[in-house]
Amino acid sequence: MYQKLKGTYDVLPHESDFFRWIGNEIDHVARLYGYKEIQFPIIEYANLFQRGVGESSDIVVKKEMYVFEDRGNRLVALRPEGTAGAVRLYIENTLHMYGYTQRLFYAGPMFRAENPQAGRYRQFTQFGFELIGDASPEADVELILINHELVKRLGITDVTLYINSIGCRECRPAYQQKLTAYLGEHKQELCEDCQTRLSLNPLRVLDCKKTSCQAVVRQAPLQYQHLCEPCSTHFETVKNSLSSLEVTFLIDPYLVRGLDYYNRTVFEFKSASLGAQSTFSAGGRYDYLVRDLGGMDTPASGFAMGMERLAMVVEASTGKKRTQYYHPPFVYVAGVGENLSLAVWQALRLLREEGFSATTEFRYTQLKKHLKAADRLGAPYALLLGEDEIQKGKWTLRNLQTGEQFQEIPAEIVAFLRAKK
RNA sequence: GUGGGUAUAGCUCAACUGGUGAGAGCACCGGUCUGUGGAACCGGGGGCUGUGGGUUCAAGUCCCACUAUCCACCCCA
Numbered sequence: 001m002y003q004k005l006k007g008t009y010d011v012l013p014h015e016s017d018f019f020r021w022i023g024n025e026i027d028h029v030a031r032l033y034g035y036k037e038i039q040f041p042i043i044e045y046a047n048l049f050q051r052g053v054g055e056s057s058d059i060v061v062k063k064e065m066y067v068f069e070d071r072g073n074r075l076v077a078l079r080p081e082g083t084a085g086a087v088r089l090y091i092e093n094t095l096h097m098y099g100y101t102q103r104l105f106y107a108g109p110m111f112r113a114e115n116p117q118a119g120r121y122r123q124f125t126q127f128g129f130e131l132i133g134d135a136s137p138e139a140d141v142e143l144i145l146i147n148h149e150l151v152k153r154l155g156i157t158d159v160t161l162y163i164n165s166i167g168c169r170e171c172r173p174a175y176q177q178k179l180t181a182y183l184g185e186h187k188q189e190l191c192e193d194c195q196t197r198l199s200l201n202p203l204r205v206l207d208c209k210k211t212s213c214q215a216v217v218r219q220a221p222l223q224y225q226h227l228c229e230p231c232s233t234h235f236e237t238v239k240n241s242l243s244s245l246e247v248t249f250l251i252d253p254y255l256v257r258g259l260d261y262y263n264r265t266v267f268e269f270k271s272a273s274l275g276a277q278s279t280f281s282a283g284g285r286y287d288y289l290v291r292d293l294g295g296m297d298t299p300a301s302g303f304a305m306g307m308e309r310l311a312m313v314v315e316a317s318t319g320k321k322r323t324q325y326y327h328p329p330f331v332y333v334a335g336v337g338e339n340l341s342l343a344v345w346q347a348l349r350l351l352r353e354e355g356f357s358a359t360t361e362f363r364y365t366q367l368k369k370h371l372k373a374a375d376r377l378g379a380p381y382a383l384l385l386g387e388d389e390i391q392k393g394k395w396t397l398r399n400l401q402t403g404e405q406f407q408e409i410p411a412e413i414v415a416f417l418r419a420k421k
Numbered sequence: 422g423u424g425g426g427u428a429u430a431g432c433u434c435a436a437c438u439g440g441u442g443a444g445a446g447c448a449c450c451g452g453u454c455u456g457u458g459g460a461a462c463c464g465g466g467g468g469c470u471g472u473g474g475g476u477u478c479a480a481g482u483c484c485c486a487c488u489a490u491c492c493a494c495c496c497c498a
Contacts, residue, residue: 003471003488003489006488006489006490057496057497058495058496058497059496059497064496064497081497081498110498112496112497112498114495114496114497115422115423115494115495115496116490116491117491117492117493117494118491118492118493119498120496120497120498121498124498125498126498127498128498193495204496210494259497268498275492275493276492276493276494277497277498279497279498280498281498282497282498303498304498305498306497306498307498308498309498310498334456334457336456336457337455337456365455366454366455366456366457367456367457367458368454368455368456368457368458369458370456370457370458371457371458371459372458372459373458374458375458375459376458376459382457382458384456384457386456387456388456396456398457398458400458400459403457403458405457
């Protein structure tokens with residue numbers, strides 16, 4: 001028997017409405033905030049991601065990208081995240097010519113060859129929002145508000161917003177020097193991984209979870225205390241805006257980024273119900289990326305949400321299983337007796353033309369079988385069609401919850417159903 | 422990549438310390454009931470016990486490897 005690839009999953013028929021619902025809410029919020037959907041390929045040149053995501057990122061270093069040569073010997077990769085592709089799209093299509101500020105969102109599968117775990121897959125779905133061409137702190141706030149709105153709409157309750165500022169290319173070097181110097185003094189106390197991080201990306205030592213490292217980190221100089229004037233003002237404005245909008249947040253001075261392109265504001269939404277993979281949404285400002293990928297100097301900010309994790313949080317938070325979002329067909333047509341296929345077809349066609357979700361089981365001729373099938377599907381109504389109905393030119397409509405039923409001409413039945421829909 | 426748990430029917434689980442043809446409930450299909458379902462009863466299809474080796478007279482049961490899965494680390498959404 002064939003099995004699905006490690007780290008992938010199937011969405012079954014009774015679960016898909018759940019994901020559709022989440023997707024619809026995201027679409028809706030995107031529209032409310034004036035974001036337009038973009039679509040870009042799942043495969044791109046590998047170097048787009050190598051450069052976009054950063055050479056020191058584990059996605060590149062630990063070979064977590066699905067990279068291969070295509071038939072033309074091009075080195076291509078399955079996208080490990082969305083921002084690089086979105087920015088490539090922005091640059092290649094000169095979107096700034098349509099308006100400097102672009103509010104964009106996307107949704108789709110991403111790929112990382114990591115070991116699967118709770119809420120972590122090799123093919124996972126990400127929703128991302130990108131606000132390109134706006135350097136103001138309000139842009140960051142808007143993105144956080146979008147998150148906030150989504151959380152609210154999906155009925156998620158146990159979330160915490162963490163924010164931090166990781167400075168810019170002006171103030172980070174000085175800070176990093178200070179940090180590196182400090183960590184260098186305590187090198188012996190750090191774990192093996194952190195000792196290598198020290199030379200590669202010392203910031204990452206800050207969120208190491210090993211107790212020995214944390215002891216060192218606790219005394220370490222913190223970025224948000226060493227921001228340059230502009231970065232500091234930016235961060236203050238973000239915090240003040242959030243406060244005045246009554247969006248509660250916590251400052252996490254150890255919040256850093258695995259992806260290299262971030263600067264200034266970074267934020268994460270975490271849920272306690274998620275186990276170790278507590279972050280279901282993360283984002284921040286990335287003012288250098290457009291330039292790094294060959295575009296003009298363009299500020300930008302964005303975030304991405306993991307659909308699978310989001311789904312788990314929704315279930316945990318609302319107490320509703322994903323199967324409870326299933327929408328049954330509205331009317332089940334039961335053809336009772338032989339040679340009824342024409343009548344059944346006609347009924348189905350009329351119902352569908354009226355916008356009702358309607359179905360049947362062609363293989364059944366016994367009413368009993370039909371009702372059982374309708375029951376299993378969860379349809380609220382069954383339309384009974386047999387000799388009697390055909391003779392009278394009427395339909396019998398049965399309410400499957402109450403058992404009540406009546407006979408009427410099709411037009412009346414349709415009117416009745418329209419009122420119930 | 423590292424560490425630990427798990428692996429028997431579609432699902433949830435049985436099968437005394439290794440011992441006759443691997444069972445139950447749910448689900449599915451059919452019947453009791455040829456125009457009234459969600460109940461009951463009866464019957465049926467489904468498993469080379471994750472895969473491959475080994476120990477043994479004998480393995481679902483013990484040993485090894487592999488694979489998958491779950492959890493944690495790493496990292497990340």
